[in-house]
Amino acid sequence: MTARNIDPLERRQIDSTGENGAAASSLLYEAIRKVRPDLVGELAFNVSYTAIFKAEASEEEVAAVDALLRPYAERSFADPRARYITWYLIAIGITDLDVASHIADDMELLQNVPGARRALNDDADLMSKVASPDNIQHIDRVLRLDGEHVRDAQLLILVDMVGKKFFRQAPELQWIKNSHFRGEHPRMDKALDRMGT
Structure with missing residues (x-):
């Protein structure tokens, strides 16, 4: 063998x-x-x-x-x-x-890998579970990725996280409200409208 x-x-x-x-x-x-x-x-x-x-x-x-x-x-x-x-x-x-940096590293590495969708979605779920005001910079980093295969995972994070006040009010994330995520889906636009509140 x-x-x-x-x-x-x-x-x-x-x-x-x-x-x-x-x-x-x-x-x-x-x-x-x-x-x-x-x-x-x-x-x-x-x-x-x-x-x-x-x-x-x-x-x-x-x-x-x-x-x-x-x-x-x-x-x-x-x-x-x-x-x-x-x-x-x-x-x-x-x-x-303290895993947000490792999740962000993983998503950055896999963002252009065909077949990595399952891992990226798992990373998105993990990021939502461990997100806190202390790791906003890693969430921001993930949402700024522009890889071919990472968009669905980013949308999962946004939909999950917009319910958390610290996320909506984080100054570092206000760019999201009028970002490339707008227009993806009516549900996403509703979520983005909550940013800053």
């Missing part, structure tokens, strides 16, 4: 083999096992460890799993496990992750 050379950009996309997801799930399993060994073996069909853990864990136990997994989440998405671990932490209620 011949080893296939995989393009580094292809690696950054959502993995279709499930290997990266399995590696991240293994890290999650080990972290939960350390903090709540009694939950090992509780995984039932269609029930995730994050759902079980979130339902049964104390704040201290959530903080302990956060401490174990955060270093894997707050790293470049060149490590494909980072994306998965970030989602796992969000699933247990952790949203103060």
